[in-house]
Amino acid sequence: xxxxxxxxxxxxxxxxxxxxxxxxxxxxxxxxxxxxxxxxxxxxxxxxxxxxxxxxxxxxxxxxxxxxxxxxxxxxxxxxxxxxxxxxxxxxxxxxxxxxxxxxxxxxxxxxxxxxxxxxxxxxxxxxxxxxxxxxxxxxxxxxxxxxxxxxxxxxxxxxxxxxxxxxxxxxxxxxxxxxxxxxxxxxxxxxxxxxxxxxxxxxxxxxxxxxxxxxxxxxxxxxxxxxxxxxxxxxxxxxxxxxxxxxxxxxxxxxxxxxxxxxxxxxxxxxxxxxxxxxxxxxxxxxxxxxxxxxxxxxxxxxxxxxxxxxxxxxxxxxxxxxxxxxxxxxxxxxxxxxxxxxxxxxxxxxxxxxxxxxxxxxxxxxxxxxxxxxxxxxxxxxxxxxxxxxxxxxxxxxxxxxxxxxxxxxxxxxxxxxxxxxxxxxxxxxxxxxxxxxxxxxxxxxxxxxxxxxxxxxxxxxxxxxxxxxxxxxxxxxxxxxxxxxxxxxxxxxxxxxxxxxxxxxxxxxxxxxxxxxxxxxxxxxxxx
Numbered sequence: 001x002x003x004x005x006x007x008x009x010x011x012x013x014x015x016x017x018x019x020x021x022x023x024x025x026x027x028x029x030x031x032x033x034x035x036x037x038x039x040x041x042x043x044x045x046x047x048x049x050x051x052x053x054x055x056x057x058x059x060x061x062x063x064x065x066x067x068x069x070x071x072x073x074x075x076x077x078x079x080x081x082x083x084x085x086x087x088x089x090x091x092x093x094x095x096x097x098x099x100x101x102x103x104x105x106x107x108x109x110x111x112x113x114x115x116x117x118x119x120x121x122x123x124x125x126x127x128x129x130x131x132x133x134x135x136x137x138x139x140x141x142x143x144x145x146x147x148x149x150x151x152x153x154x155x156x157x158x159x160x161x162x163x164x165x166x167x168x169x170x171x172x173x174x175x176x177x178x179x180x181x182x183x184x185x186x187x188x189x190x191x192x193x194x195x196x197x198x199x200x201x202x203x204x205x206x207x208x209x210x211x212x213x214x215x216x217x218x219x220x221x222x223x224x225x226x227x228x229x230x231x232x233x234x235x236x237x238x239x240x241x242x243x244x245x246x247x248x249x250x251x252x253x254x255x256x257x258x259x260x261x262x263x264x265x266x267x268x269x270x271x272x273x274x275x276x277x278x279x280x281x282x283x284x285x286x287x288x289x290x291x292x293x294x295x296x297x298x299x300x301x302x303x304x305x306x307x308x309x310x311x312x313x314x315x316x317x318x319x320x321x322x323x324x325x326x327x328x329x330x331x332x333x334x335x336x337x338x339x340x341x342x343x344x345x346x347x348x349x350x351x352x353x354x355x356x357x358x359x360x361x362x363x364x365x366x367x368x369x370x371x372x373x374x375x376x377x378x379x380x381x382x383x384x385x386x387x388x389x390x391x392x393x394x395x396x397x398x399x400x401x402x403x404x405x406x407x408x409x410x411x412x413x414x415x416x417x418x419x420x421x422x423x424x425x426x427x428x429x430x431x432x433x434x435x436x437x438x439x440x441x442x443x444x445x446x447x448x449x450x451x452x453x454x455x456x457x458x459x460x461x462x463x464x465x466x467x468x469x470x471x472x473x474x475x476x477x478x479x480x481x482x483x484x485x486x487x488x489x490x491x492x493x494x495x496x497x498x499x500x501x502x503x504x505x506x507x508x509x510x511x512x513x514x515x516x517x518x519x520x521x522x523x524x525x526x527x528x529x530x531x
C-alpha cells in the first residue's frame with residue numbers, strides 16, 4: 001500500500017511539473033469593460049513603431065527641432081530623458097545585465113523602439129482624451145549625476161497647441177530605485193489626469209518566463225495581464241496600492257502616496273502595451289512615486305506600498321517567503337547561490353529526518369510482511385472480505401500502519417511547493433553562477449550548444465542526467481513490494497522526471513539532485529539498521 005501512495009505522490013508531482021513545463025502561466029482574469037474615454041484613447045494611439053526608432057514615425061516627423069537628450073546617473077541606474085514627448089528614453093540598471101555573458105550590456109527597462117514611458121494623458125469635460133505624444137519639451141536637469149542620499153531634479157516643460165502647458169518634474173535619489181513624479185497640466189480643460197508606462201510587446205520568453213504585461217495591486221489583490229493577449233482594453237477601479245508594468249524579474253510601478261481610489265487602464269496597439277494610472281480628482285495635477293527596478297522580495301518589502309505582492313509566491317507563500325529569507329542568509333556566508341540551495345536543501349531534509357525515518361522504517365516493515373500477505377491473497381483469492389480481514393490482522397499483529405508510509409509525504413508537500421516557488425521567483429538566481437558550465441541558475445542546465453531533440457535551449461543537460469541517475473540509485477535502495485506491475489511503473493519514474501526536468505531552471509535541478517542524495521544517505525542508514 002505504501003508503494004501505491006508513493007506512486008500517487010510521484011505521479012502528482014509529475015502532473016504539476018508537467019503542466020507548468022508545457023503551458024505558460026495563466027494570468028489572473030480581470031473584469032473587462034472599456035469606458036468611452038479608454039476607447040477614445042485607443043483610437044488616438046499612434047501607428048505601429050518602426051524597429052530601431054525611439055518614437056513612432058509620425059511622432060518623429062511631427063517634431064521640427066532635433067531631439068534633445070538629458071542623461072542623469074545615480075548609484076543604481078542611468079536614466080536618459082528625451083524632449084520628444086517628455087519621456088524616459090533609457091533606464092539602464094547598473095547591477096543587472098541583459099544577458100549572462102560577461103560582456104553583456106546593462107539591462108534597459110525601456111524598449112527603445114517603442115512608444116516610451118512617462119506619457120501624460122488627460123480627459124476633458126466633454127469626455128475626450130488628450131495626450132502629449134506630439135508635444136516637444138524643454139528638458140533640464142540640475143545635475144548629471146547623484147550618489148548616496150543626494151537628489152537630482154529633472155524638469156520637462158511642454159507647450160500645448162492652442163495654449164496651455166504640461167510640466168513633468170522628477171526627483172531622482174542617488175541610492176534608491178524610487179523616483180518622485182509630479183505632473184501638472186495647466187491652461188487647458190483637464191479634469192482627470194493619467195500617467196503611463198509603455199513597453200513594446202515581446203514574445204513569450206520561455207516556459208518559466210512568467211507573465212509580462214500591465215499589473216496592479218488593487219482592492220487587496222494582484223491583477224496582471226499578459227501583454228501578448230491584451231486584445232481589449234481593461235479598466236479597473238478600486239483602492240490601488242500600485243500600478244504599472246511587470247515581467248518575471250523586473251517591475252515599473254507608479255506608487256500613490258497612500259492607497260486610494262484610482263483607475264487602472266491597460267491598453268495595447270501597434271505592438272505596444274501601456275499601463276496607465278488615472279486620478280479622477282486630480283484637477284490637472286498628479287503626484288506619484290515611481291519604482292523602476294528588480295523584483296527582489298526584500299527590496300520591495302522595504303519600500304512598502306504592497307510592492308512585494310508583485311512577486312507571486314503561490315498558495316504556499318507563507319512557506320516560500322521564509323525559504324527565500326533563509327536562502328539570502330546562506331548566500332551572505334557562502335557567496336554562491338548554487339551552494340546556498342544545496343545547504344538549504346540539506347537543512348530542510350534534516351528537519352524532516354525523523355518523519356522520513358519513520359516512513360522508511362514503515363516501508364521496511366511492509367516489505368517484511370509481504371510473504372505473509374501474499375499467502376493470504378493466494379489462500380483466500382475468491383473471498384475478498386476474508387482477505388481484508390486477514391490482512392488487517394497481520395497489520396495488527398506486526399504493529400504495522402499501512403498509512404504511515406504516505407502521511408509523511410503529505411506533510412512535506414507544502415514545504416516542497418513553497419521551496420519550488422521560492423526558487424522559481426527569486427531574481428537573485430538570474431545570471432547567478434554555480435560552477436563550471438552552470439553560469440545562470442534561472443536557466444536550464446546545459447553544457448555546449450549542440451542540438452538534442454526536445455532539449456531547448458540546445459546543449460547537454462549534465463546535472464539533469466545526474467539527477468535522474470540519483471533517482472535510479474535511490475529506487476534500487478528502497479524496499480520493494482512483490483507486485484511486479486508496481487515495480488515496473490516505479491522504474492519509469494526516473495525517466496519521467498529526467499525528461500520533465502530537462503528544461504527546468506538549473507536551480508531547481510540542483511535542489512532535486514541534492515534532495516535525492518540526502519534521501520540515498522538516509523536510506524543507506526535505514527537499510528543497515530537492525531530495526
